Amino acid sequence: MGSFPTGPESCLADPSCHVYITSMRNAVPLTIFGFWGFVILSCFTFQFWKFLHSKRRKVEPVILRSAMASESVSTAVKHKKSSQLKGVEVILDMEGGKELQVTGYTGSFFGELCYLLCCFTSLHWLALDVVIIFDYYNKCQVRSVDNLCFYGNYFLLGNYELNGKVFFVVFWLQLIWFTAWVLFKGKVHNCFRLPTELSSAKVVSVWARDQEEILSTTDSFLINFLREIKTKFSSHTTEGHSFIIPIETTKRGRRQFVFQGQRFLIKGDSVQPVHFKVGETYSDYYEHVKGIHSNEADSRLEKIGPNEIPFKPDTLIESICDETFSLFHVYQLGAYMLAFWGSYLFVGALLATIVVLSASITIYTRRRNQFMISKITKYVTEVEVLRDGVWIKIDSRCLVPGDVVRLQRDWKLPCDLLIIKGSCICDESALTGESMPVQKYNAPIAKVPYNPQGNGARHTLFSGTTVIQSGSQTNDDVQAIVTATGMATSKGELLSGILYPQILVFKYDEELPVVVLFLIAYAIVCFIISIIFQNHTGSQSIWVTKWMYCMFSVNQILNPLLPVALEVGQLHAVNNLKKRGILCLNPKRIAIAGKIRVFCFDKTGTLTKEGLDFLGVQCSLVDSGIPTFGPLVSPAKVESLSPLVTHGLATCHAVAKFGEEYVGNQVEILKQRENCLLRSRCSLLLGGS
Template structure:
């Protein structure tokens, strides 16, 4: 069983079966492929699981060379088990690990509730530095001996406490970094053009088309066969070009390569590519805007982050440092629970400030497809299967044509035999009837239409890496959006505030700026999460309107044209939002007194 780490907020179960290659079976399969003129290879291409069962025998997962994966939708996938040799530094403990917790940097995960630590023991003593893994949907799954299962590689970095992450601020040594890079793997490369071509050409419709062209050539039907061949070749080429180009474009969005300043254990600093980052790396964040290339836990300073790419919300979010101190020792880090302290991959850091020290530091926690952005990209590249009545009706129609062709072929053979037509002509005429009932030009015509639709989508900035799904879009008659602001009116305004005095409500005040100096006005001006970015206030829309209604601005000194004095307060920031309350601090108004809490 393979599972995503629970800390990702979801758990995906996969049924896996192990198979071990047998030489004599492989030789037999090649012999039958030759005897069947390659038809067996085509069948294996359509049903990869059949090829694995034919060439291999079932075995335990730990000894498997090939894996057959069945997901929760019943789809079968085949992948090959690979091995990677780790360096000598692979058994050294993680910077935040203790010698008595049984944890090493080879592989650390979270076991069941009764076992909080898990060390991957590699399957043979003489191969203790070899890790077994396979790739599935862009993610790497490694073999964990104690669990007797393949688990997503991000499991190895689960179970860190907040204190462990703070201890990682010194960074990894170059040896540990190299070991983790091998263990976590490199970003997957896009499929090559030859692989794309094989997927396109070995489609059953195109195989039928090749059969039809050969049949027409045998019947001296040269011109029509040549036309179908040219149209099909052009349509395949265009489809290959468009799909490959959009796939590479989408992959480039995943493989975001930027220069990142990394701290090493020896006190050194180096600028490396973001593609080379591994969990445990300590990175410095620039003060100006940049795109986060990985999931990282913030250690020092504050960051104003735009997470619209992941959440769709255009309101910037303030990120604060991960909790530290005695309470952090028993606090297990989780991206979901500590999202206020986590910078997610693909989000835009608008501003980074450091109040203690000169740098804003963060520790890498996830990379590649294990990140929040990786989950999003994975759902695009590997969508869930769709089951529409349109598909079922199309299959029924093809089966109906097949039955019709069988009846017509049988009738034609009987008539031709009665008329004593030569056997060669009987075979050609019978097969020709099949090509008439099931038109060979259908795939080419559908491909041309799909390419045209794909180009129209591209002009509107919409990527499509699965062109056949475009045909389903023609059946759409109604689209519903549930995003606030799409169908509803955007923005809000302050209608008024209701003061309270002596436990009694007073009449509503529609202009909060007309309030007298007092706790209510001070609360409206200070109980918020609004921050300044290049002298522009940003934050929750409700907070922005609330502060705007008071007529106060954040800054130092006297506001021109106003009676108010606003001075920066002690720099403390409480957890506050429009749907939660917290303790805040009132600024001192023209005096040196300490801020008072509210």
């Protein structure tokens, strides 16, 4: 072991060492100050120009509300429980209680320059941190594990005092900067765009009100008090989230954007969701039995988009920003920069490495799940469709409502369909969980309203289900007309609830801020006590050193590794679920799922859908008045069973014959006297294949 390191001699005391910055009036500090001034002046000038532009051309956002949302907002405003959005209100037919605010923006060279300057400023704070730390530890002594370096020769700033003062200023300026960036995350770029009419906008800012559901049952006084404070002082922007979406222009000049799978068409300065219905009654659909023309199909495809689930994984930059741009990560940045500067170089490096690895694993896990979900949602098949009076084969992504298609056997349906000719047997277990095949018939020719979820279900084929048998004979021609594609299908609505779930507020979510507030109050008290103790014990340290030790006390109370501990547990749970074939897009809900004590199942169709084999029969015996089961008899030895049991096995009510093959529940298909349904005093043993 070496001797305890004393550190190198200060650069000011070493004649051979040249100090680069001896005063804040040197060229390097003045250059940095000039850059700060240039950024502030540029941003202020643009905001002033934007203010004048908004005064000359006042732009009102478009507010889209469903009828349900309009009633709830009116009630809330009447009772003064919610702020009302300002703009041009439009009541539309949208899902549930959705409420959107759409504002158009256009870019400018000056605005983009200011935005790039802000991005560069964020990087420059990190560069300043590296320079200050490098100056602090330059030529520091590292002799062994327990003889680590504590300080260097300060070749840039000359001494510890000036280095500490510069660090103090940079520390608080960067925390303020990054905190503001996080609070306005998603809106910073729009701050440097000019609001304009939708007719000339390049991008739109879509604000969506959060649809929260509070599931907390036992509310304390503090929880209710915080709710009142939040309701009283929060603006409408805190009640939802903003999304920046580029406007797409089609080949025919139609301007539209896609928000959470729903297409919205921009007509002038108005916005409306894209819906297309072939008809209202069965008779309306029968008017399209001859198919549609190619030009009409292209027009509809351009309007409603391709027949696919428009889900794309986040880019790597988006994933990194979404994970790291949080208030607690800003706090971690400050805590570890303080550890780096406060002679805890290797401890700070170790803790920072843990945080970086944890964030990297979280980003990797989230992206992996997104890519797997994207792979599941993508489905492309070949479809035989009637176009221009001729049967042709096209990609399923090119299907549009109104197309007449010919059903195939063993075909997974790419869209919702209404049968107009023939009948079929369909397996809907992937959608409903019911393993029993369902027979579908052609719709009647009548002026009766068509409801696919109501009386029209027996004539409707839903996307994601499988056609087991098409027609009663092999050469039967069964036709159906496309009623919905993409996110408008039954499968799309199901996936929409998974990809864009409702926000659930649990007791844990409401109590955690209370705990953090108590810790902050306790940390402030400890900070003040630490300052008093250092001043009364005759400490000769400069004020920066006293502040540093007080901040260490705060870091011990609000541990920066707390989120890492939570994330490690969540990632472990995600991996365990993945091994069991369960994908989780929101790992934070796993902890809540662990609080569930009772599960209620309405059916077992999903559990018995695939992989079931008929193993044999066990007959019940009565031995000494006690019913027991006899030995297992395999299907190859059915002759040894009694006639009553054999007849029971042969009774299969859910099996149909298609040509030379049997169609129905896999357990009930008769193949060489196997796979029969037991209907006597015997038990059917099922095992996974």
